Amino acid sequence: MSSTLQSRLEHFLTHRAHPKTFCPSEVARALSSQDLTAEGAKEWRELMPRIRQILWEMRDRGEVEILQRGEVLGDHVGIDDVKGPIRARRISGHE
Template identity: 40%
Template sequence: MPPADKTCASCGRRIEWRKKWERDWDDVLYCSDVCRRRKVSAVDRELETGIRTLLATRSATATICPSDVVRAMTADEDEWRSLMEPVRRAARRMVAAGEVEITQGGKVVDPSTAKGPIRIRRRRS
């Protein structure tokens, strides 16, 4: 029986166990070479802080859009668009840490497979 899946340290997506990683599974941190090179930057940490800050200013049941986070951080339209995927990665890492949930249509979804518009909310018990 394969061990439990892990979460990529960079993008927050699920890393599924592979037979070729059997001996090294405990050392696997990233889902791909791209994520291994990217790692988690200072900007990524700022985005996580931005998500926490924005959620703290809203009611306990409120959700936020990833674009709300990046628009609060920058007014530059080009930079705003380039930060959309990094803020989604930050949200996925925060889901893995148990801080937030990602929803679509009001329902919690798997962040590894969510496609299209998402919302971020505080984790509910």
């Protein structure tokens, strides 16, 4: 797991208190050109699958909720089940 991506996700989670959410693309778009290069990417879109994977791992550990169309996705919904935009937020009380 990338420490840069993980730390950027943590930053967004820390600065968007429950119930506020963020789009994972905000994390990718906030990366500097040096960060992108360090991650082996030429543009932020290339990192979206990795960011989503990290979010799903965090969800499985009970750290975040993943939402689509304003609804929290249940634990039975896997990463491959979701097409289209998602949002994420820290679970209430999980600081």
